[in-house]
Amino acid sequence: GNSVTQMEGPVTLSEEAFLTINCTYTATGYPSLFWYVQYPGEGLQLLLKATKADDKGSNKGFEATYRKETTSFHLEKGSVQVSDSAVYFCALSPGGGYQKVTFGIGTKLQVIP
Amino acid sequence: ETGVTQTPRHLVMGMTNKKSLKCEQHLGHNAMYWYKQSAKKPLELMFVYSLEERVENNSVPSRFSPECPNSSHLFLHLHTLQPEDSALYLCASSQGFQSSGARLNEQFFGPGTRLTVL
Numbered sequence: 001g002n003s004v005t006q007m008e009g010p011v012t013l014s015e016e017a018f019l020t021i022n023c024t025y026t027a028t029g030y031p032s033l034f035w036y037v038q039y040p041g042e043g044l045q046l047l048l049k050a051t052k053a054d055d056k057g058s059n060k061g062f063e064a065t066y067r068k069e070t071t072s073f074h075l076e077k078g079s080v081q082v083s084d085s086a087v088y089f090c091a092l093s094p095g096g097g098y099q100k101v102t103f104g105i106g107t108k109l110q111v112i113p
Numbered sequence: 114e115t116g117v118t119q120t121p122r123h124l125v126m127g128m129t130n131k132k133s134l135k136c137e138q139h140l141g142h143n144a145m146y147w148y149k150q151s152a153k154k155p156l157e158l159m160f161v162y163s164l165e166e167r168v169e170n171n172s173v174p175s176r177f178s179p180e181c182p183n184s185s186h187l188f189l190h191l192h193t194l195q196p197e198d199s200a201l202y203l204c205a206s207s208q209g210f211q212s213s214g215a216r217l218n219e220q221f222f223g224p225g226t227r228l229t230v231l
Binding site: 008032034036041042043044045046049089093100101103104105106 | 117219
């Protein structure tokens with residue numbers, strides 16, 4: 001079956017530090033890949049996505065590249081802010097009329113001033 | 114209202130109570146989902162409705178009963194719950210395919226209902 005592996009954290013960084021959150025996946029075929037973010041007290045919000053190999057998703061300074069050869073979709077940001085403190089979920093979807101999305105466990109990011 | 118809304122945002126209930134969670138999506142989507150989010154565990158998919166028909170039921174206990182009266186509304190009826198059912202319950206919606214055939218497969222989430230079972 002499909003699976004997503006990411007570090008649980010928490011990851012603690014100082015403001016303006018470089019962020020990497022690793023995500024690897026196992027899936028058949030050509031899934032779509034996502035990063036969702038959950039701020040305290042809220043539901044999940046789509047941060048970025050990539051639908052095919054070598055695609056780069058980007059949003060709000062975050063980037064992730066769909067690497068089929070390494071089955072990875074690592075999230076990066078060059079300079080984090082306190083407002084980026086949240087839980088980040090890597091996810092994949094095999095596609096189709098409705099989508100049975102598989103989520104990772106979520107990585108908590110804490111950014112300190 | 115825009116996006117996906119959920120009510121109530123917080124709910125405390127005893128094990129003998131009956132309550133319902135409500136989800137409404139204002140995005141014109143045709144699929145809706147219930148997830149359970151517990152601490153230290155991955156998001157658990159509970160139910161999926163596509164075009165108002167239940168298409169997934171991931172071995173969820175019968176004390177959880179979903180209802181999808183139309184493509185915009187989704188309910189989760191709760192009765193005789195256990196303390197281990199305390200969690201954040203998230204609703205999501207998505208659109209399967211555009212008329213062009215292109216895939217649109219991201220899900221849009223509501224803010225969740227924080228459920229505590231005493």
